[in-house]
Structure formats: structure tokens, C-alpha cells
Amino acid sequence: MLYPMNVRIRDRDVVVIGGGKVAHRKVLGLLDAGAKVKVVSPELTSDLLSLADADRISWHPTSYEEKDLEGALLIIAATNDHDTNLAVKMDAAPHQLVNLADDPAESDFQVPSFMKRGRLTIAVSTSGASPILAKKICTQLEQTFDEQYDSYLEFLAACRKKIISSVKDGTVKKQLLMAITDSSFLESDEREGRFAALLEEAIKEEGQ
Known part of the structure; x- marks a missing residue:
């Protein structure tokens, strides 16, 4: 049984063992999340090599050794050799989480x-x-x-801050938070004005 969660890895050390296409896909996701990525592999794909040349990843052009795992929060074993990937899992410290690209069942986490x-x-x-x-x-x-959800989520985030800072009653807060998730707000061009009116009315009622 897996425990689903989102992990903040910005500026955290992550090691990827392997330099092929699978490793490249993993690296791109890690970089998008802001991780500090070290890739260990004698060879890299042209895409990974470009990332190394641009100093977006740290490349160790050697075969895997246990010392390569030092300091990593997450480890991804993505070589084309299953025995090497299993060795990475065995070498990792208890506090390190390992993903085996070719063996989800043996992985500590899955992407x-x-x-x-x-x-x-x-x-x-x-x-x-x-x-x-x-x-x-x-x-x-x-x-x-x-695409309309891009602006809608920004709207919800801004409204939530205003509701939390302006409304004292817990029940009223919940009612307002529920109201702005109605599909009519998603599709409305005047949702800011509608929300302002709802918030003003709630504050007035609290003051009575």
C-alpha cells in the first residue's frame, strides 16, 4: 500500500543512476521541482549532456558506486541493468527513498x-x-x-486569503469557501465582483 503525498524537493539533493531516455524523463521532472540533480553514468543521452553542459545537472561520468548516494534525499535507479538498480536499493541508507525505474514493486516510492x-x-x-x-x-x-482552471485557482487562492483574514465565524468561512467552488464562479467573467459582494454581506452580518 502506497501513501500518496506531494514532496517539496527544491534545493534538495537527488541522485539519478543512469543516463538513458528513462533517466532523462526522470531528470526533467526533478528539475521542474527545483531539485539539485546529480546524474551518475559513464554516458549520457544528447539531451542529458545538454543539461550538464548548461550546468543544470551535475554529471559524474563513472559507473555506479555506493558513495554516489551520499547526501541524497531521493534516489532514482534508471539504468538498463536490473542488478545494478537492485544494488542501488540495497546500498541506500534507511532514511533514503529509492525508486527503481524497472521495478515499481521494489521501489520505496513511485512517480x-x-x-x-x-x-x-x-x-x-x-x-x-x-x-x-x-x-x-x-x-x-x-x-x-x-486552461480556464489556471486563472480560477489563482482566484480561489486570493479569495481564501481574504476570507480567512476578514471573517471570524468558522461556519461562515466554510460557507464562503464552498460557495466560490461552485461551477458558476468558474465560468463567470464577473466572479471577483460576485465574491466581493458575498464577502461584504458576510462581514456585515457578523457585525450585527
């Missing part, structure tokens, strides 16, 4: 397929049963949660 719309992130996992199906589901979700 799900996901879609993003601004602040909205939806992750889909089949627990390793079918990554292809997970990607298909994400494609369907992208059609449901289209």
Missing part, C-alpha cells in the same frame, strides 16, 4: 503520471500495473480541467 493547470496538480497511479493507462487517464483529465 505517478500527472497533469498541471497552474496551481492544480492531479496525479494518477495504477501502482505500477499500467503506466500507459495512467497516462491515458491524465489525457482525459486535461480535457476536463482545461
Whole structure:
């Protein structure tokens, strides 16, 4: 059983063992999250080499050794040799989390397929049963949660701050937070004005 969570890895050390296409995909996701990525591999794909030349990743052009794992929060074993990937798992310290790209069942964590719309992130996992199906589901979700959710999430975030700072009654806060998630706010061109009126009315009622 997996425990789903979002992990903040900005400026944290992550090690990727392997320099192929799978490693490249993993590295891109890690860089998007702001991680400090070290790649250990005698050779790199041209895309990874470009990242190394641009100093976006640290490249150690050697075969894997246990010392390569020192200081890493997360470790991804993405070589084309299963025995090497298992060795990485065995060498990791108890506090380090390891993902084996070719063996989800033996991994401490799995990287799900996901879609993003601004602040909205939806992750889909089949627990390793079918990554292809997970990607298909994400494609369907992208059609449901289209580009309008970018601005809508920014609106919700701003409203939440105002509600928390302006309204004292817990029940009223919850009612307002629920109200702005109604689909009519998502589709409205005047949602800021509608929210301002709702908030003003709630504050007036509290003051009576």
C-alpha cells in the first residue's frame, strides 16, 4: 500500500543512476521541482549532456558506486541493468527513498503520471500495473480541467486569503469557501465582483 503525498524537493539533493531516455524523463521532472540533480553514468543521452553542459545537472561520468548516494534525499535507479538498480536499493541508507525505474514493486516510492493547470496538480497511479493507462487517464483529465482552471485557482487562492483574514465565524468561512467552488464562479467573467459582494454581506452580518 502506497501513501500518496506531494514532496517539496527544491534545493534538495537527488541522485539519478543512469543516463538513458528513462533517466532523462526522470531528470526533467526533478528539475521542474527545483531539485539539485546529480546524474551518475559513464554516458549520457544528447539531451542529458545538454543539461550538464548548461550546468543544470551535475554529471559524474563513472559507473555506479555506493558513495554516489551520499547526501541524497531521493534516489532514482534508471539504468538498463536490473542488478545494478537492485544494488542501488540495497546500498541506500534507511532514511533514503529509492525508486527503481524497472521495478515499481521494489521501489520505496513511485512517480505517478500527472497533469498541471497552474496551481492544480492531479496525479494518477495504477501502482505500477499500467503506466500507459495512467497516462491515458491524465489525457482525459486535461480535457476536463482545461486552461480556464489556471486563472480560477489563482482566484480561489486570493479569495481564501481574504476570507480567512476578514471573517471570524468558522461556519461562515466554510460557507464562503464552498460557495466560490461552485461551477458558476468558474465560468463567470464577473466572479471577483460576485465574491466581493458575498464577502461584504458576510462581514456585515457578523457585525450585527
